Amino acid sequence: MTSPFCTExxxxxxxxxxxxxxxxxxxxxxxxxxLGRPIRLQATRQRLRRHGQxxxxxxxxxxxxxxHAGQLKTCTTAPDGRQQVAGFHLxxxxxxxxxxxxxxxxxxxxxxxxxxxxxxxxxxLMDLLAQQPEMERWFCKVxxxxxxxxxxxxxxxGGMRADAxxxxxxxxxxxxxxxxxxxxxxxxxRMTREEIGSHLGLKLETVSRAFSRFQAAGLLxxxxxxxxxxxxxxxxxxxxxxx
Amino acid sequence: MTSPFCTExxxxxxxxxxxxxxxxxxxxxxxxxxLGRPIRLQATRQRLRRHGQxxxxxxxxxxxxxxHAGQLKTCTTAPDGRQQVAGFHLxxxxxxxxxxxxxxxxxxxxxxxxxxxxxxxxxxLMDLLAQQPEMERWFCKVxxxxxxxxxxxxxxxGGMRADAxxxxxxxxxxxxxxxxxxxxxxxxxRMTREEIGSHLGLKLETVSRAFSRFQAAGLLxxxxxxxxxxxxxxxxxxxxxxx
DNA sequence: CGCGAGCTTGATGCCGATCAATGCATGTGG
DNA sequence: CCACATGCATTGATCGGCATCAAGCTCGCG
Numbered sequence: 001m002t003s004p005f006c007t008e009x010x011x012x013x014x015x016x017x018x019x020x021x022x023x024x025x026x027x028x029x030x031x032x033x034x035l036g037r038p039i040r041l042q043a044t045r046q047r048l049r050r051h052g053q054x055x056x057x058x059x060x061x062x063x064x065x066x067x068h069a070g071q072l073k074t075c076t077t078a079p080d081g082r083q084q085v086a087g088f089h090l091x092x093x094x095x096x097x098x099x100x101x102x103x104x105x106x107x108x109x110x111x112x113x114x115x116x117x118x119x120x121x122x123x124x125l126m127d128l129l130a131q132q133p134e135m136e137r138w139f140c141k142v143x144x145x146x147x148x149x150x151x152x153x154x155x156x157x158g159g160m161r162a163d164a165x166x167x168x169x170x171x172x173x174x175x176x177x178x179x180x181x182x183x184x185x186x187x188x189x190r191m192t193r194e195e196i197g198s199h200l201g202l203k204l205e206t207v208s209r210a211f212s213r214f215q216a217a218g219l220l221x222x223x224x225x226x227x228x229x230x231x232x233x234x235x236x237x238x239x240x241x242x243x
Numbered sequence: 244m245t246s247p248f249c250t251e252x253x254x255x256x257x258x259x260x261x262x263x264x265x266x267x268x269x270x271x272x273x274x275x276x277x278l279g280r281p282i283r284l285q286a287t288r289q290r291l292r293r294h295g296q297x298x299x300x301x302x303x304x305x306x307x308x309x310x311h312a313g314q315l316k317t318c319t320t321a322p323d324g325r326q327q328v329a330g331f332h333l334x335x336x337x338x339x340x341x342x343x344x345x346x347x348x349x350x351x352x353x354x355x356x357x358x359x360x361x362x363x364x365x366x367x368l369m370d371l372l373a374q375q376p377e378m379e380r381w382f383c384k385v386x387x388x389x390x391x392x393x394x395x396x397x398x399x400x401g402g403m404r405a406d407a408x409x410x411x412x413x414x415x416x417x418x419x420x421x422x423x424x425x426x427x428x429x430x431x432x433r434m435t436r437e438e439i440g441s442h443l444g445l446k447l448e449t450v451s452r453a454f455s456r457f458q459a460a461g462l463l464x465x466x467x468x469x470x471x472x473x474x475x476x477x478x479x480x481x482x483x484x485x486x
Numbered sequence: 487c488g489c490g491a492g493c494t495t496g497a498t499g500c501c502g503a504t505c506a507a508t509g510c511a512t513g514t515g516g
Numbered sequence: 517c518c519a520c521a522t523g524c525a526t527t528g529a530t531c532g533g534c535a536t537c538a539a540g541c542t543c544g545c546g
Contacts, residue, residue: 076394076395076397076398078398078402078483079483080483080485082402082485084397084398084401084402086394086397086398097386097387097390098387098390098391098394099387100383100384100386100387101384101387101388101390101391102388102391106391106394107394126376126379126380126383127376129373129379130372130373130376130379133369133370133373136369136372136373136379137369139383140343140369140382140383140386141343141344143340143343143383143386143387143390144340144341144342144343144344144386145344145345146390147340147341147344147386147389147390147393148341148344148345148349150390150393150394150397151319151329151341151349151350151393152319153397154319154327154329154393154396154397154400155319155321155327157397157400157401157444158327158400158441158442158443158444159321159325159327159444161501161502162501162502192523192524192525193524193525193526194524198401199401200401201400201401201402202502202503203502203503203504204524204525205502205503205504205525205526205527206501206502206503207525208525208526208527209502209526209527211525211526212526212527224510224511224524224525240321240322240323242323242325243501243535243536404533404534405533405534435491435492435493436492436493436494437492445534445535446534446535446536447492447493448493448494448495448534448535448536449533449534449535451493451494451495452494452495452534454493454494455494455495467492467493467542467543486503486504486533487546488545488546489544489545489546490543490544490545490546491542491543491544491545492541492542492543492544493540493541493542493543494539494540494541494542495538495539495540495541496537496538496539496540497536497537497538497539498535498536498537498538499534499535499536499537500533500534500535500536501532501533501534501535502531502532502533502534503530503531503532503533504529504530504531504532505528505529505530505531506527506528506529506530507526507527507528507529508525508526508527508528509524509525509526509527510523510524510525510526511522511523511524511525512521512522512523512524513520513521513522513523514519514520514521514522515518515519515520515521516517516518516519516520
């Protein structure tokens with residue numbers, strides 16, 4: 001069931017579900033489907049320490065990365081040097097898709113905590129997709145899902161105030177974590193207030209104040225990076241507030 | 244050279260370059276590459292009047308659309324009903340990619356002016372891609388390029404003030420139009436101030452004031468929707484301003 | 487012509503940025 | 517073990533940019 005390339009040792013994590021990594025899923029499915037001339041994906045797993053860099057903007061693109069365990073962030077760098085967190089990536093996410101367009105990575109990827117990723121060569125993946133219509137469809141869906149996710153974030157940035165942005169961010173994280181077997185009422189943020197703020201177009205002080213307001217309103221119990229949801233409907237209501 | 248499905252009549256447009264529509268490019272390339280068993284794409288062209296709707300959020304996804312002539316916008320609708328312009332689409336752009344993920348369109352698409360689009364069935368396209376590695380790579384690049392574009396817009400919304408957002412928006416439009424043979428120093432906006440504002444996370448009054456400031460600074464000559472660039476470097480400078 | 491959609495400009499207020507100080511947890515070396 | 521440094525979070529005071537409300541203005545069109 002599990003792939004020989006991605007074992008679950010080395011990194012201890014609260015709940016690493018089997019095949020959380022999309023690369024592993026891909027490779028597990030592969031022998032079952034490829035009946036003609038099987039292509040072996042030369043995937044390798046890679047260990048990352050906290051703050052370790054997976055790839056860098058401008059570097060040559062050659063691999064996609066599946067998050068097996070841990071969490072990462074991707075950061076875009078504007079021409080003037082300002083950095084911004086483009087997204088956070090949980091187990092099961094596929095990283096590096098933005099490098100396909102130009103052949104060089106368009107953002108930096110850095111681990112928020114000790115993490116385990118699976119690297120799959122893009123050329124080999126393309127060859128495999130060409131042979132496997134099922135996987136071709138799967139891959140296009142993954143890219144499309146990323147587009148939809150980005151549109152959601154754009155709607156936060158474009159039309160919501162601080163509290164609503166943070167509420168939606170938390171609800172989004174909850175949903176994604178829950179999809180991988182984590183609790184639906186508690187979460188441990190692996191990123192700083194500053195990183196959250198950078199992602200949401202806010203300053204860290206504003207994020208902190210929003211957390212305090214949520215706690216005062218009885219929506220959350222906040223203890224540093226440990227968050228417990230006390231009033232989910234209330235949080236949803238804040239997330240849907242119009243100016 | 245040109246495809247039988249997408250002729251250039253019906254819509255008169257300043258400069259419709261041959262094969263501006265990606266669907267047409269696709270179909271023109273097809274016979275040259277597909278030597279084994281050719282798959283014929285059942286593409287159809289579709290005429291859209293100003294404010295005509297191409298597809299609607301929630302509607303079943305089945306086709307991708309290449310913009311042959313004219314301009315369109317896509318709008319996301321938040322759960323609370325607020326609408327936001329997700330993007331503007333020029334000749335040569337491919338629309339509907341966000342529907343692949345879930346099988347239903349994630350946004351509305353509406354024509355800003357009389358337009359001509361080419362609809363290609365997604366299932367047929369997938370079949371074709373499976374046979375044509377070149378086209379598979381091309382399609383993945385198109386999706387990735389859209390991801391990179393969205394990341395750029397996110398960086399505008401998250402980290403820039405009104406003037407910088409508008410400057411970057413104009414520079415982006417110029418670049419895209421120039422890539423299709425239009426002038427690099429003048430452009431005619433097909434969208435209202437309100438639509439620009441919605442896309443940039445600003446109110447229409449703020450967009451209007453920014454235009455006025457640009458004109459006062461000698462960067463632009465603004466006449467309603469006719470924009471002429473007077474100082475490109477100055478505009479770039481505004482686009483890179485830090486708070 | 488008169489209507490209306492879209493654009494411009496002004497006055498005012500609020501939200502979030504900014505500057506600044508403090509608190510709190512972790513880690514490190516004496 | 518303590519003293520100290522460091523990174524991160526919280527809270528307060530103040531300021532500025534953009535939203536908001538409101539009033540004309542322009543232009544296209546029936």
